[in-house]
Each structure stands twice: as structure tokens, then as C-alpha cells.
Amino acid sequence: MTIDYESQRNWDPQTQAVRGATVRSQFDETNEAIFLNSGYVYKSAEEAEGAFNQDIDRFVYSRFGNPTVTMFEQRLALIEGADQCKAMGSGMAAVFAALASHLSAGDRLVASRALFGSCQYICEDLLPRFGVTTELIDGRNLEEWERALSKPANAVFLESPSNPGLEIIDIPAVCELAHNAGALVFVDNVFATPELQKPLEFGADVVIYSATKHIDGQGRCLGGAVLGTQSFIEDVVTPFIRHTGPALSPFNAWVLLKGLETLSLRVDRHCNSAMSIATHLSKKSGINRLLYPELESHPQHDLAMRQMTRGGTVVAFELEGGKERAFAFLNKLRIIDISNNLGDAKSLICHPATTTHQKLSDEDKERVGIRPGFVRLSVGLESEDDLIADLDQALAN
Numbered sequence: 001m002t003i004d005y006e007s008q009r010n011w012d013p014q015t016q017a018v019r020g021a022t023v024r025s026q027f028d029e030t031n032e033a034i035f036l037n038s039g040y041v042y043k044s045a046e047e048a049e050g051a052f053n054q055d056i057d058r059f060v061y062s063r064f065g066n067p068t069v070t071m072f073e074q075r076l077a078l079i080e081g082a083d084q085c086k087a088m089g090s091g092m093a094a095v096f097a098a099l100a101s102h103l104s105a106g107d108r109l110v111a112s113r114a115l116f117g118s119c120q121y122i123c124e125d126l127l128p129r130f131g132v133t134t135e136l137i138d139g140r141n142l143e144e145w146e147r148a149l150s151k152p153a154n155a156v157f158l159e160s161p162s163n164p165g166l167e168i169i170d171i172p173a174v175c176e177l178a179h180n181a182g183a184l185v186f187v188d189n190v191f192a193t194p195e196l197q198k199p200l201e202f203g204a205d206v207v208i209y210s211a212t213k214h215i216d217g218q219g220r221c222l223g224g225a226v227l228g229t230q231s232f233i234e235d236v237v238t239p240f241i242r243h244t245g246p247a248l249s250p251f252n253a254w255v256l257l258k259g260l261e262t263l264s265l266r267v268d269r270h271c272n273s274a275m276s277i278a279t280h281l282s283k284k285s286g287i288n289r290l291l292y293p294e295l296e297s298h299p300q301h302d303l304a305m306r307q308m309t310r311g312g313t314v315v316a317f318e319l320e321g322g323k324e325r326a327f328a329f330l331n332k333l334r335i336i337d338i339s340n341n342l343g344d345a346k347s348l349i350c351h352p353a354t355t356t357h358q359k360l361s362d363e364d365k366e367r368v369g370i371r372p373g374f375v376r377l378s379v380g381l382e383s384e385d386d387l388i389a390d391l392d393q394a395l396a397n
């Protein structure tokens with residue numbers, strides 16, 4: 001258990017991704033071991049007592065600590081450049097644990113309106129039941145942030161780029177306003193991945209991932225993570241998860257740990273193909289509004305390129321002809337699958353208005369650009385040429 005994390009912090013992220021935080025057992029295995037177990041044994045009653053009063057640093061119970069889960073947490077913390085990380089069973093468990101462990105009745109939360117559906121439920125429905133006041137605003141508009149943060153607040157929650165409209169939020173500017181209002185900034189960084197955007201460098205306090213997406217990236221398991229300062233993770237998040245139990249399975253942690261090894265290679269390939277596909281689609285007729293942050297036509301292209309190294313893995317566009325045309329297009333695709341997941345090796349497409357964002361009112365859909373012809377394409381790792389050919393044949397009448 002003696003890892004020299006400080007020297008590993010100086011490694012290049014790709015070396016961290018392959019070797020960071022590896023702990024070998026007494027069998028000297030090459031690959032990280034799966035410790036698929038719930039409990040641990042003590043050599044003596046005294047050792048058990050010491051473990052429980054935290055005089056002895058050791059694993060006690062897998063609800064709050066497991067060697068394989070710890071390897072995943074420490075490796076992701078190294079890559080993200082965060083002090084510490086806590087893993088959870090899903091991205092939503094991570095979002096909820098991060099916010100609920102920090103907020104109390106009477107607190108104020110300000111969030112951007114363009115959120116993943118379940119994040120919106122937590123902010124708008126669930127937390128208010130426990131006495132938190134939530135204000136949702138247009139995250140693209142700095143004046144709205146200024147107005148909302150002219151009063152004291154306790155937390156700011158945002159997603160950039162947003163799902164599915166690929167809206168970009170000025171993270172450094174919002175962090176400054178939030179800190180002046182007394183709030184911690186929580187960034188759901190799923191769409192950017194640890195490869196393309198580092199919110200902590202822009203002043204954010206907490207970064208949250210659904211590891212289900214690009215970190216696994218191969219459609220195998222759910223997982224989530226919360227990253228932040230040592231005091232936030234140890235004093236705020238850890239007691240919350242220790243006593244409420246959103247633990248990540250050691251098996252899933254192992255899958256995600258292996259996912260980290262190839263994350264940067266995969267994200268690079270996803271981005272190259274997404275850029276080619278977006279460029280190709282931008283020349284086609286029948287498409288009204290094509291959104292890809294790396295294309296100059298994206299309304300917030302300059303901001304996106306200040307914060308992100310690439311445009312991301314998702315391309316969104318609106319087909320002329322509304323829902324009927326969008327459904328016909330989806331149904332004609334032969335390679336690209338219809339699925340609400342994203343960040344996968346397989347290219348996946350969805351119609352947000354009738355699936356992921358079905359529950360939004362028509363007014364809210366319009367506000368975040370989810371119109372009847374709007375589709376979201378998560379570009380996979382197949383041949384770019386095959387994907388373009390598939391899109392072309394499905395677009396042809």
C-alpha cells in the first residue's frame with residue numbers, strides 16, 4: 001500500500017493512465033487484480049479496534065474501501081490533477097452524492113438549465129424537497145449568472161458541453177462569480193472527458209463523471225466518480241457515501257481501470273471522426289442546425305476552443321421535416337445504432353425529444369434547442385468512411 005503518488009503526479013497523463021496507482025498483491029501479477037470481496041479479516045481484535053478508530057489505515061469494508069476501487073480512484077485523480085477521488089456505482093450516484101453531501105436545508109443552488117435529465121430532477125425536484133432552493137438559468141448567458149450570483153449561494157452546478165444541445169459555459173467566468181457569492185462550483189464533465197477539458201484548472205471545485213460513458217467506453221458497466229480537494233472528498237463526500245452506500249462494484253472498478261489505459265487513444269479517435277463527420281454533414285442540404293464545438297459555425301466556437309483541446313465525441317443536428325423525417329432517418333441507418341447511451345466504441349444515435357428529454361415541457365425543450373427534428377450522434381470507433389456512408393444513405397431520399 002505504499003505508492004509514491006507524489007512522483008506519479010509528475011508522470012505524463014498517458015503513463016498515469018497505464019500505470020498510475022497500481023498496487024500489486026503478493027502474487028506480483030502484471031495486470032491489476034480484481035478484489036471481488038466485501039469484507040476483510042484482522043489478525044487480532046486489537047487490529048480490528050485500531051482499524052475502526054482509524055489508528056490503522058487499512059481496508060475495513062468494501063462499502064467504503066476496496067483495493068481495486070481505490071486503484072481506479074487514485075488513477076483517475078492523477079489523470080484529472082485532483083487531490084482525491086471517490087468512485088460510485090453510477091454517474092447519477094456521483095452527482096447526487098456530490099451535491100447532497102455539500103448542501104443543507106436553507107442553502108441555495110444555481111444551475112444551468114441545459115442539464116442531463118436526471119441531473120435536472122435532482123436539482124429541480126429532489127433537493128428542493130429537502131429545503132434547498134434551486135434557480136435554473138441559461139448557462140450561456142453570463143448576465144444571468146451575474147444576476148443569480150449577486151445573492152449568496154452555496155453551490156453552482158453546470159455541464160459543458162451540455163447534453164444534447166452542446167451549449168458551452170464560460171467556466172472561469174462562472175467560477176469567479178460563484179466564489180464571490182460563496183458557492184462551490186460542481187462541473188459535470190462527461191461530454192468533455194478528462195482528456196479534453198480540466199475544469200479544476202479553470203477554478204472549479206468539484207468534477208463529476210459518469211464513468212459509464214467514455215471511461216468504460218465499451219458499453220459494459222455503470223460507474224461514476226467525484227473529484228476534488230482532499231478536504232472536500234475526505235470530510236464531506238466520504239462520510240456521506242460511507243453511510244449511504246452508493247458503492248462501485250470492484251468488478252466494475254476493474255473494467256473502468258482498464259478503460260482508463262486506453263481513454264486518451266479512444267477519445268482522440270472519437271474526436272477525429274466526429275470532426276470529419278461534422279464537416280461532411282455541414283455541406284449537406286436538409287440539415288438545419290449542425291452543432292459541433294470544433295466547427296467555426298458553432299455559436300460558441302471560440303469559447304469552446306479556449307476551454308477544450310478538441311470538439312468532443314458528439315455531433316448534434318436538426319433535420320428539416322421534424323419528427324417524421326428524424327425517425328425515418330434513424331430507422332434507415334444500418335451501422336449506427338439507435339441508443340440513448342454515448343461515449344461508446346459503437347456509434348449511437350438518439351432522438352432526445354422523444355427519449356432522454358421526453359419529460360421536458362415543450363417550452364423547456366425549445367429553450368435548450370430540442371426540436372422535433374433534432375438528433376444526437378455519439379461518434380464511435382468504427383471506420384469514419386463507413387460511418388459517413390451510412391449517414392449519407394440514410395439522408396438520401
Ligand SMILES: *Cc1c(COP(=O)(O)O)cnc(C)c1O
Nearest residue numbers: 090091092116163190210212223
Ligand atoms: C450519462 C450521464 C450522466 C449519468 O450517468 P450514469 O452513469 O448513467 O448514471 C450524468 N451526466 C451526464 C452529462 C451524462 O451524460
